[in-house]
Amino acid sequence: MTTAAGQGGVRLQAVDTLAARQGLRPGITLADAQAVVPTLQAIPADPVGDAAAQATLADWATRFTPLVALDGADGLLLDITGCAHLFGGEPGLLGDLDRRLAKAGISALSAAASTPAAAWAWARFHTTAGGGPILPDGQAARDALWRLPLSALRLSDRLVDDLSRVGIRRVEELARLPRAPLAARYGLEPLRRLDQLTGDAPEPMTPVRPQAPYIVRMPFAEPISRREDIDAAALHLLREMGGRLARDGKGARQLDLGFIRTDATSQRMAIGIGRPMRCAGHLLRLFGEKFSQVDPGFGIEAMVLEAVSVDAMAPEQAGLEGGAGGTELEALVDRVANRVGPARMGQPRPVNTHVPERAVRRGTVDGPVSSADEWASDAPRPVLLLPRPEPVDVSSVLPSGAPAAFRWRGDRYLVARLEGPERLRGEWWHGEAPTQRDYWRMQMVDGRRFWLFQAAETWFMHGWFA
Template sequence: MRRVVCVFLPTWPTDLWRRRHGGPPPDEPLVAAAQEGPRRVLSAVDRAARGLGLRPGLALVQAQAMVPGLTVIEADPEGDAAALTRLAAWCLAYAPLVAPDPPDGIWIDVAGAAHLHGGEAALLASLRRRLGRAGYRVRAALADTPGAAWAAARCLAPETVLPEGRQRDHLLDLPLWSLRLDRDTVSGLAQLGLTRVAHLLDQPRGPLRLRFGEEPTRRLDQALGHAPEPLAYLVPPVAHAVRLAFPEPIGAPETLARVTGRLAAMLADTLARHGLGARRLDLVFRRVDGLDQSVSVGTARPSRDPRHLARLLAERLSTVDPGHGLDEARLAAPSVERLEARQLAAPGGEPDPDAMAELVDRLVLRLGPGRVYRKAPVESEWPERAVRRVAPLSPAGGVTWPADLPRPGRLLPVPEPVAVLAALPDAPPTVFTWRGTRRRVARADGPERIFGEWWLTDDEVSACRDYYRVEDETGARYWLFRDSLTKDGARWWLHGLGEA
C-alpha cells in the first residue's frame, strides 16, 4: 500500500528569505514582487501580509497603498526552486522516495519506512517540528495517494493522517480546487453548480470530458487511487549502492526474496572493501508503470553480514505491491559507519556481540524502535528516578545499583495508594488492600528510610519515605512505603512487585 506525505510550505519564498537574511520580524508583513508585463505584482506574501488583505497577483502599488512601509523583496523563483530541491534532499532522512513539488511542496513516500520513526503520526510530527524550528511555516498530511495528501495538507488540519483506504470519505466535502484543477476549470464547474468533490463524483463523465477535457476526471481518479500518479523522485548521491535490472518483470514473493538476498550480498562486498557497516538500508523496486516501491530498515550497530541484512529486508517485503511487475531493484546504504574486521569467537567462548545486535534488529523491526530498550542506573535516592531507558546496545556506564539495597523485580511507573492496617503507627503493615483485594501480610522487613532530594526542589525538603518489603500468605512479595506524616496521618503506597 502506497503512503505519501505531502509537505506544504504556504509561505516558502518569504520564509526562505527571512532564514537567509534575518528579515523583518514575523509580525511585520513581507512580500515578494515580480514583473508581469508592464506592471509589478505580488508573487508571494507571508502570513502577516495575508492578514492585512494582501494576496499574490495584487499590484505592488496597490499593496503599498494598503500597507504603508511594506517590506518588498525581489522574487527569485529559480532560487526558490533550487532551495526546495535541497530541502527535499534533506527529507531523504525520513524515506528513500522523495520528490519536490514546486513551487511550495514536497512529496515523501513513507510506505515501508514509517516504522523507523515511530509510526506515521510520529514521523509527521517530527517533520513539522524540525521544519518549524528552522523557521518555516509547514502543513503536512499523509494519505494513500499524492492527490489526497495534497488536498488534506491544504484543506484539513495542519497535521493530518488519513487512515488507509479512507481518503474518499475525507475528500467529499473539500472544494474542487483541492483536486489541483486550474482556476478556469474550477470557475467553469462552479457555473454548473459543481463546487465540491462530491458533486463531481455524481456527474456522468462523458459530458464532463467534452466540456472540460480529461483533467477533472484524471485528477479525481488519481486522488481516489483509481489511476496511477508516478512522481519524479530524487536520486540521492549514495556512494554505497547496488542495482539489478530484470529482462522480464518479476513479482512473486519468493523471487523478491531471492533478489533481496543477491543485492544484500553485493552491497556487503562493497562495504567490506571500504571497511564499513550499514546502519540504514533503503531497498527500492521500480514498477513497470513507473511507481516506485520502497523498504527501509535500520540496524542497532554497523553490519555487513549479507544474511542478516537480507533477513531484515525480507521482514518488510510484504509491504511491496508489485502491481504488473517490477523491472529494477536498487539497494543503498545511506548511513554507514566504520566496521573493521575482527576475529570470530571460538565455540563456547564469549558471546558474539554481532548475534545480539542481530537479535535487537529483528525485535526492533517487529515491535517498533521505542519498545526495545534496556534499563540503566541513575544516581538518585528516589527509586523512580534511579532508572532510565537507554538504547539496547549502548555501552555500560560507570554507575551501578547498590548491591546491599534489595529492590523489587518490577517497579510501578507511579506508586498506587493502598489501605493498610498496622499494630502501631510506625510498625510494618499486617493487612493491606490493593486494587480492591485484601492481602494479609505473613512476613515483613523494614523500614528503609529514603529522604527527598532537597537540592532539586523545595517540595522535597521535608519529604521522607519508609519502605517495607512484605510477603503475603500466598508467597507474593510487594514493596510498600509510608510517606511523611501529616495532620491526617501517613499515607501508604505500593511501589513495586516481586523480589529482585
C-alpha cells in the same frame, strides 16, 4: 493543456506539442487561445498533483544516477558524473532515458552538457540550433551556446522583452556588451545567468535524496515480477554490498532498497539493524518480511540498494562451534524492530536518582549504558513497581512501628517477616520538597513479598518482589 487563474483572467499554464504548433504558449489568456483554436480543450492545473508526479519521476530517475534534483516545476537535473559508462556513455544513457520515458507515455526534452545551465538550454533549443542532444566541450560548446536565443538563459519574459527592444536577441549579442553598463541598466541577473551558462559561476544542485555512502544497483535485461526473482536479486545486491563494506571495515545500520518499475515509478523500503551488520542472509530475512508489500506493476526493471547509515565493524571471534555469540538474540531484535517499528521497542535503563518512580527509563535496545546511569542505592528493589504509590489501611502495628497487618485493594495481609527501614529523601537539589520516606521489605504469611513505605504517618504500597 492546463489553465490557472492569473492577472487579467484565466491563462494557459502548460501547452502540449499540438497546441504549440498552433501558436499557443503558456501565459496567454484562455479567451485569446480559444480565439486562435476554437476547439481548444483545457483543464484546470493541479500543482499539488504535478509536484507529486515530479517527485515520483525524480525517484525513478535514480536508476541512472543517485544525484537527481528538481529543476523548477517541470524538469529534472541529473548529475551523471561517473555513471554514464554504465550505459555505454552519454549517448547510451540519454537514449535509454528517452526510450523508457516514451514507453511510460511521458514526453520529455533531454540533453547532456558540462553545466546545469547549459544542459537546461541545450535540452530546449538544440533542435532549432541544429545540434545533437550532447553538447560538445570546449570552444565548440561556447560557439553553440552563443547562437541560442536569450530565453535560453532562463531570464524573465519581461527582461527578455526589454533586451529585445534594444536589439539584443541572442546570447552572443549579450556576451559582447560591456559588463558594467549592462549591470547598471538591467541588474546582475543577465550576467549571473550568462556566467552559469559558461560555468564561470557555480550553480549547486540539491538532490532529492541525500547520496548514501554505499550504493549498488542491478538493472535487468527483462523486467521481473516474481518473488523468487526479487529474492535472488536482493541477495546478489546484499552480497555485493557486504563485500564493499567488508573492504572498508564497515557494517550497515540502515539499508534502503528501491524497485525501479517500467512505468517510470518506483517503490522503496528500508530496514534498520541493531548493530553494524553485513551478513547477506540475515539482511535478506529482514527484507523478506516486507517483500509482500512490493507492487511490481508492469515489471521491475532495476533494483538499487543503498547503505544509508554505516558504522565501523570490528572483526569478531567466532565461537568454538563456528557461530558468533549473541547473534540469535540480535537477529530476533532486528526482526521484531523492523516488524513493529524501532520506536516501539526498548529496554529499561537505570537512572541515578533517589526517587524510586524515576529510577528506570526506557532506552534503546542497542544503546550503551552510561557509567553515570547507575542506581543510587545497592539495596534490593522490587521487580514490579507501581506507577503511583497506593495507600494501605494498617489495622495493627508492631513495636518497631511497622504494620503487623494491613488491607490493600480489598484484601487483608498478615506480615510474617520484615526488614527495614530504608530512608529515602526527596532530591532537594532539584528543587523538590525535603520529604522523606521509610521503606520496609515485608514478607506475608502466604509467601508474597511487598515494598511498603511510611510518609507523614501514612502507609503506602509501592511494589512487590519476586
